[in-house]
Amino acid sequence: MTETYSNTDLLRILRSVNTIAMVGASAKWQRPSFFAMKYLQQKGYRVIPVNPGLAGQEILGETVYGALSDVPGPFEMVDVFRNSEAALGVTQEAVALAEEKGIRIVWMQLGVVNDEAATLARAAGLEVVMDRCPKIEFGRLNAELSWGGFDSEVISARRRRV
Numbered sequence: 001m002t003e004t005y006s007n008t009d010l011l012r013i014l015r016s017v018n019t020i021a022m023v024g025a026s027a028k029w030q031r032p033s034f035f036a037m038k039y040l041q042q043k044g045y046r047v048i049p050v051n052p053g054l055a056g057q058e059i060l061g062e063t064v065y066g067a068l069s070d071v072p073g074p075f076e077m078v079d080v081f082r083n084s085e086a087a088l089g090v091t092q093e094a095v096a097l098a099e100e101k102g103i104r105i106v107w108m109q110l111g112v113v114n115d116e117a118a119t120l121a122r123a124a125g126l127e128v129v130m131d132r133c134p135k136i137e138f139g140r141l142n143a144e145l146s147w148g149g150f151d152s153e154v155i156s157a158r159r160r161r162v
Contacts, residue, residue, distance in 0.1 A: 003118075003130055011141045013105055013127060014134060017076045018046060021068055023090050024081030025049030027059045032109075033081040034059070036135040043138060048075060068093045074102035079134060084114045091117035095124040109133055 020040060025047075026033045037047045038060055048071050049059040055066035065071045068078065068090070078094045080087050087108050094103050106121045108114065108130040118128040138144070 005129060005132065007141055010129070010132070010137050013077075013107075013129065014138055014141065017105065019048065019075040020045055020077045020079050020134070021048045021050050021071055021075045022079045022081055023050040023068065025051050025054075025059055025064065027054055027057065027064075036081070036133060039135045040138070068097055068101070071101070076102055077105040077107055078103060080106065080108045080112055082112070084108075084112050087112050087114035088117040088120075091121050095120055095126065098124060098126060105129070107132070107134055110136075
């Protein structure tokens with residue numbers, strides 16, 4: 001199911017979050033999750049990487065945990081950087097830990113849509129965003145896309161008039 005989110009709601013969510021658990025974080029600099037984690041850290045978020053294959057290692061100065069339940073302390077948002085099928089299991093764990101960890105938002109990355117997971121999270125009182133990237137939305141909603149020439153008329157698909 002395709003969902004729409006208002007800019008107001010996305011901005012409210014991003015402004016309400018301090019700590020993000022990123023499930024599926026990668027230590028490889030060329031992976032989208034690495035780039036998103038680095039960008040969000042530069043914007044003031046604490047991003048805690050969760051990846052069972054890298055547990056105990058570090059990514060961008062943060063210890064990697066094997067599961068959400070292993071992360072010490074609270075975090076408000078779970079960023080699901082896994083495929084749509086895996087999103088249900090991640091969401092089930094987030095719902096089970098919501099009260100203990102202070103989880104309020106399950107955010108599924110671009111291309112990640114799982115209606116069952118969204119229904120489960122909402123029934124537990126969590127907010128859900130699917131098929132969006134918090135890095136992209138942060139940049140878009142804070143007028144940072146112009147740094148890349150977007151909406152600045154510096155980069156255009158139109159031919160220059162002579």
